[in-house]
Amino acid sequence: xxxxxxxxxxxxxxxxxxxxxxxxxxxxxxxxxxxxxxxxxxxxxxxxxxxxxxxxxxxxxxxxxxxxxxxxxxxxxxxxxxxxxxxxxxxxxxxxxxxxxxxxxxxxxxxxxxxxxxxxxxxxxxxxxxxxxxxxxxxxxxxxxxxxxxxxxxxxxxxxxxxxxxxxxxxxxxxxxxxxxxxxxxxxxxxxxxxxxxxxxxxxxxxxxxxxxxxxxxxxxxxxxxxxxxxxxxxxxxxxxxxxxxxxxxxxxxxxxxxxxxxxxxxxxxxxxxxxxxxxxxxxxxxxxxxxxxxxxxxxxxxxxxxxxxxxxxxxxxxxxxxxxxxxxxxxxxxxxxxxxxxxxxxxxxxxxxxxxxxxxxxxxxxxxxxxxxxxxxxxxxxxxxxxxxxxxxxxxxxxxxxxxxxxxxxxxxxxxxxxxxxxxxxxxxxxxxxxxxxxxxxxxxxxxx
Ligand code: S3P
Numbered sequence: 001x002x003x004x005x006x007x008x009x010x011x012x013x014x015x016x017x018x019x020x021x022x023x024x025x026x027x028x029x030x031x032x033x034x035x036x037x038x039x040x041x042x043x044x045x046x047x048x049x050x051x052x053x054x055x056x057x058x059x060x061x062x063x064x065x066x067x068x069x070x071x072x073x074x075x076x077x078x079x080x081x082x083x084x085x086x087x088x089x090x091x092x093x094x095x096x097x098x099x100x101x102x103x104x105x106x107x108x109x110x111x112x113x114x115x116x117x118x119x120x121x122x123x124x125x126x127x128x129x130x131x132x133x134x135x136x137x138x139x140x141x142x143x144x145x146x147x148x149x150x151x152x153x154x155x156x157x158x159x160x161x162x163x164x165x166x167x168x169x170x171x172x173x174x175x176x177x178x179x180x181x182x183x184x185x186x187x188x189x190x191x192x193x194x195x196x197x198x199x200x201x202x203x204x205x206x207x208x209x210x211x212x213x214x215x216x217x218x219x220x221x222x223x224x225x226x227x228x229x230x231x232x233x234x235x236x237x238x239x240x241x242x243x244x245x246x247x248x249x250x251x252x253x254x255x256x257x258x259x260x261x262x263x264x265x266x267x268x269x270x271x272x273x274x275x276x277x278x279x280x281x282x283x284x285x286x287x288x289x290x291x292x293x294x295x296x297x298x299x300x301x302x303x304x305x306x307x308x309x310x311x312x313x314x315x316x317x318x319x320x321x322x323x324x325x326x327x328x329x330x331x332x333x334x335x336x337x338x339x340x341x342x343x344x345x346x347x348x349x350x351x352x353x354x355x356x357x358x359x360x361x362x363x364x365x366x367x368x369x370x371x372x373x374x375x376x377x378x379x380x381x382x383x384x385x386x387x388x389x390x391x392x393x394x395x396x397x398x399x400x401x402x403x404x405x406x407x408x409x410x411x412x413x414x415x416x417x418x419x420x421x422x423x424x425x426x427x428x429x430x431x432x433x434x435x436x437x438x439x440x441x442x443x444x445x446x447x448x449x450x
């Protein structure tokens with residue numbers, strides 16, 4: 001798993017235009033959920049386009065450890081023979097989720113209402129992240145947990161043999177917490193109700209419905225009220241995983257800032273709970289268009305065309321949009337550095353508890369490359385230097401965070417001097433083909449050591 005091997009220092013040199021098509025991998029959120037829901041169905045689920053990054057492979061391995069049969073049939077093609085809701089077997093060893101917050105939190109939720117115990121761990125990044133946000137609602141179902149100080153991994157969950165359904169208001173905007181509660185609710189009798197004040201990505205709700213669960217969603221004054229009827233029999237599905245808008249963000253943003261670029265990123269899901277970055281970029285004046293708009297599997301999909309946009313302007317990003325672009329703020333800050341004026345990002349304290357403290361990681365790396373950044377507990381402001389005016393020449397620490405590493409690689413493509421990261425290894429967690437894909441478009445990425 002990432003973080004266990006030697007660091008891979010990487011450098012991105014200023015490059016000529018990026019041109020061509022960028023076929024990014026499958027959606028990470030949907031890939032995790034496909035494996036987990038496949039494991040909870042009775043029969044064979046087929047998956048096409050699964051993201052084969054380290055995070056998702058760790059979830060595949062975990063599903064095997066809980067008793068499902070998970071087979072790799074070919075590139076992106078997988079078959080999961082599930083054990084049914086409540087059918088998880090007790091794993092014989094510790095479950096290592098690597099770098100994956102989504103993996104560990106969704107799996108903890110799933111096993112918390114079965115009468116088994118499991119111990120979870122991960123890499124140094126994952127072991128530093130708060131798990132209390134999941135174990136608090138799991139305790140309401142009747143599960144117990146023992147972890148390190150501050151609710152950190154390694155952690156053992158003793159599942160509730162006789163779970164009760166819960167009504168839970170998610171205290172922070174988090175699709176992982178919402179999903180953990182819904183997955184736990186699957187094996188509780190009666191109705192589990194989850195309320196979120198702000199809409200977060202809704203893949204779990206959509207996929208549970210697709211697998212045959214009884215689930216309703218209502219927008220009320222209290223927020224989005226999701227009601228799930230427990231103990232359904234889930235029906236195996238054939239899933240085609242859409243391409244990941246969070247991965248698409250990198251070739252899109254790089255094309256906007258590298259002179260002369262014109263890049264097409266085909267087949268990107270534009271689920272409104274995920275597409276906030278693209279709205280923001282267009283408001284900044286990006287030449288970003290949606291071609292061939294269509295619907296696939298009930299979700300809006302388009303081919304994104306991004307062209308060099310030298311006249312982008314900083315904006316105040318609406319805080320209510322944060323959940324729909326939470327993973328994209330790091331690369332947005334790279335675009336912001338190349339726009340004119342200030343880009344103000346507020347209501348983003350969740351960024352401080354991701355794979356790294358993403359505000360701190362981006363702010364210090366940007367400063368090391370000549371960009372002015374101010375930050376507070378839940379806000380940050382990047383002062384843009386205008387197209388082509390970022391000095392570069394600095395090295396940023398990636399803090400075991402794939403999105404930090406890829407963001408600084410994009411910065412280097414448009415800076416005056418090369419930009420380096422101390423460790424590009426974590427990129428393999430979500431976007432294992434990032435280097436060849438970006439090089440194919442014209443980027444000059446080099447590994448300082450093999
Ligand atoms: C994810 C939810 C988000 C996001 C993560 C994937 C998911 O995390 O940052 O990369 O698949 O549910 P939070 O739920 O903690 O915001």
